[in-house]
Amino acid sequence: MSRLFFTRYRSRAARAGALWVLALLPASLAWADDSAFTSKAGLDAQSGAAIYSNICQGCHMPQAQGAVGAGHYPALAGDPKLVSWEYVAITVLRGRNGMPAFALPAEQAEETRAVHLTDAQVAEVVNYVRHHFGNHYKQSVTAEQVAGLPHP
């Protein structure tokens, strides 16, 4: 069931349509909470280490060892898929299975309370996981390279 890479692009028009709906729909009303005071600020942290420890380790765990319950969070430590920086970056940008996308346009991010990372932040955290936790991929990628990948 895992769908590698992206499955479809949304046209600019479709995106604009979604934004129009959003303008009408405050997200909080549809859900079982009242979160008017929830901060909509983005993550300040810029370094890969700080981004990882503030966000990623919530699921992938502090040593990137992953976890197993009724389902599992994949370990990033020693994960051979990390050989492809594009695979890692696209996963962060667009999400995968239950993992949220971290590069939704601001309005869509607000609608689903997703966190928006800049291309520079994505590049930093991709480099961080590929250089740590027993991963030794030498190459580093830049914000410009991340910008060239398909964003949601």
Next chain:
Amino acid sequence: MATDPTGSSVSRRSLLRMIGAVAGSATMYQAMDALGFAADSPYQGPIDLQGAPRGASVLVLGAGVAGMTAAIELRDAGYQVQVLEYNARAGGRNWSLRGGDRYTELGGLTQECRFDKDLYINPGPWRIPYHHRGILSYAKRLNVPLEPFFQVNYNAYLHSSKAFGGKPQRFREVKADYQGHVAELLAKATRQNELDAAVTTEDREKLLESLRHWGALDNNFSYTISDAASVRRGWKKKPGGGLSARPVPSEPTGLQHILSSGLWEGVSSGDDYDMQTSLFQPVGGMGRIGEAWGRELGALIRYNAKVVDIHQDESGVTATYEDTQSPGSPQKATADWCVCTIPLSILAQIPINVGTPLATAISAVPYASAVKVGLQFKRRFWEEDEHIYGGITYTDLPITNIGYPNTGYFGSGKGVLLGAYIWGLNAMEFTSMAPEERIAKALEYGSQIHPQYHTEFDNGMAVAWHRAPFTMGCFGMWSAASRAAHYDDLCRFDNRIVLAGEHASFLGGWQEGGVTSALDAIGRLHQRAVAQGDKA
């Protein structure tokens, strides 16, 4: 305008923007209603499943609210029902943590709950609106007593770390002042004939009178230091008896301060349909419903069962599962039909032979990040010192909410607060912390509102939903776009399998979504089963 002279010079544009924020919500609601976002519970009373085929069987995956709704109704209709549940308890996200409970999150960190007797925290749902008639009817059927839940407490706080010197403001005062100032501005515009295009001469006087009434304005249509305003916002010196009886009115806060503080965002916290009085909670914790439901279903539920594969063919559905207490020896459960309520965050990882539309839908819904922290204190200082009995304080600090217990009032023992209820980025950051760190952070932030935290703290529990082994997230986070693309596919039967749960509803995160999606699913299941007839 009272204390703040700049308040009276609010521009027309900001006035209109302000009114739009209030009046616009009706229009907004209609639009949402049309799209089914603010839908009422469609619960129409007990489901009628007559004529179940003899020998027909159903496998229910998950003993949460949706799974147990399906199980109890199908059992009563005569189906052979078996339920597989990952946890060692029934309820799923319907769950309370009480003294003596142990909870191990993903990553292996274990917390021992040290709350006193009768004290608890609901890591998941904690309130039931009066119109969620489905879950309420099951609570009644299961003899679970309910008591009021206070969404709005006029004496709780609205707090901004960036306004009023960080001093929390009473909800009552912010609401009265916001409403009073808006009424005054509207009255001014009306009397200067600026609303003539919208209001007939006949209605003009009625509008003015209604504004005076609604905003607690004085005879000059001013919102100012007055008995009228103090009747709403409270007094500087309260009315009493005897010689010291005479009240002294309080001074309203200026509009400018209210607007710039952002606290007006909290004023409508009880206005949404889902949050309107009356709301309820089970006596003893939300988990009482799941516990009673589990007892009712008894041996139909197989606990500690981790589903690792779901396979359907022409004759039925087989779930392969492992006993979490002795992994490595897969067992199989088979039935004619399957109601699968496993959260999509987990189902997306389980091999299941369904068509592409359903498979794609299962993978299309990320789960909300959310964290709750329960804090036990040595005394109920919020009641004793601040006269806050139940309800919620809202803050712009990362903890977002402080929820006061809606039970056990005036008790002389310890008390448990909901010390944090967090979403979005802040929730991800709290999830990334170890439990004791989450508790320390909740104390650090909460003490800015209640300094008593420093001396009264006893112990705490912190649940981060992405670390919950049985859900890996709080609830399905649909966007308008993903709903349009995948929702119907998610709810449709795929041969012998149908999904149910809050994720298959327009009541995201609400237990009522679980109930109504399950009833909808088993209604369709019943039709299919009846069409196939008795088993040979």
